[in-house]
Amino acid sequence: MRNFKGLDRKRIRDGALAALVPVAACSVALAGLTAWAGTGRAGSPARISVTGGRVLLPSAGIPETAAFFDLANRGGSADTLVRITARGVSGEVTLSQHRMRQRNAAYGAEIDSVSVAAGDSLAMSPTGVDLTVPVPAGGWQPGDLVSFTLEFRRSGPVEAVAVVVKPGSLSFQ
Secondary structure, three states: OHHHHHHHHHHHHHHHHHHHHHHHHHHHHHHHHHHHHHOOOOOOOOOEEEEEEEEEOOOOOOOEEEEEEEEEEOOOOOEEEEEEEEOOOOOOOEEEEEEEOHHHOEEEEEEOOEEEOOOOEEEOOOOOEEEEEEOOOOOOOOOOEEEEEEEEOOOEEEEEEEEEEOHHHOOOO
8 A cells, every 4th residue: 555655646746747837837928928018018009100201302314213211110019111102203102122233233122011120110221221203294402392101001101201302411321
């Protein structure tokens, strides 16, 4: 009978240890989720802001130019820029990204969208993501304001204004 009592204690101890591992793992996961929720970020929507709009003054006879914005997402979820329109221009505003080929040849490739992670930002530039904008028939002058609508997958449309600037007047650092 003594052997059975020792065996029962061993089984109880082994069973308790086996149950302790998943309970500890669940406790750690619950503590992490509680801390995340406590910061107010759990499940909060994306909060997109669009600032610093600039449109490069196009050279004479060139049908398109570049525009740049600073995008910030202060929310708890990522969002994606999927469409851009500009008032007063005929044609489509497109997203493009700077790419490199062999032998240091650069080109702009059209892209469908760009994501902004939760708590992150994106500063558009000639060496990264930018907008390609058709030049209106009447052209622009330095200081003109151009109205844009940037449409995000989750946040919807965000209105922004960009000022027309001479190309050499910008610094992207």
